Amino acid sequence: MIHIRPATPADVPLMLAFIHELAEFEREPHSVKMTEEQLLEDGFGNDPQYDCLIAEWDGAPAGWALFFPIYSTWRGRGLHLEDLFIRPQFRGRGIGKALLRRVAAIAAEKGCTKLQWEVLDWNQPAIDFYHSIGGFMLNEWRIMRVTGDALAALAASETEGKV
């Protein structure tokens, strides 16, 4: 039996375990720089950066969803689903769909016009699942990013009034 509940500070070690398990699946186990301290501060401190839900199956931690608000200048408020992960031994029981439904219900309560997330283009089982629940892919759009030294260099070059 599924039970979905909001995460509490006591869940932080479990949340970090889920983060590492998903990174393994995504073939980037060494990309995780998160710590329990940061996850605690960023989720349960004075200025929360995310919300999350824990899914249990007969009391055992089975998966989770982490999400935060986003904004569209065309449509207003939305939710971004950053992580949705079900441990392999708990898959095929509808837990991912139950988590997505709960996040969709939260989005609707908040007056959001969209729920959005990202998917690896080689993860066909996930893509099929997302289509089955009414999702669509934005085929023309690509994500661009600046990080690390390049972000620091761009920030340091900030010279108002001089172009």
Next chain:
Amino acid sequence: MIHIRPATPADVPLMLAFIHELAEFEREPHSVKMTEEQLLEDGFGNDPQYDCLIAEWDGAPAGWALFFPIYSTWRGRGLHLEDLFIRPQFRGRGIGKALLRRVAAIAAEKGCTKLQWEVLDWNQPAIDFYHSIGGFMLNEWRIMRVTGDALAALAASETEGKV
């Protein structure tokens, strides 16, 4: 001469004009459902959903940037740049780059490890510009979304304990 400043409530009509002008360029002029009232409430009300900067050239409104916080379970805080727009008659003067630098500086101040945005895959001038300032494209990732009736249906199907 460029001047970049934070937007104020008095800028809302200008901001909505920029939103419509960018939607025209993106070939989706009818997709904009935003109103001045909503933009004012969402940006300057009790629970702000975004920040934005206005760029002026010799006192004339030339462009803008709108952004908000995002979160990565691998790296922590980030900023998402939702809109970056320069009016055609003001292009080629470094205003877009100046706005990006300022947003990057704000990201660095906030302890963000990434600044992220989306680009249309046919907008090669934008892609070239983003590469020139140290950006990179996430080639494997695609954006998925559920909206409107499909989001309402998914939310309504939320049935904890029954799967």
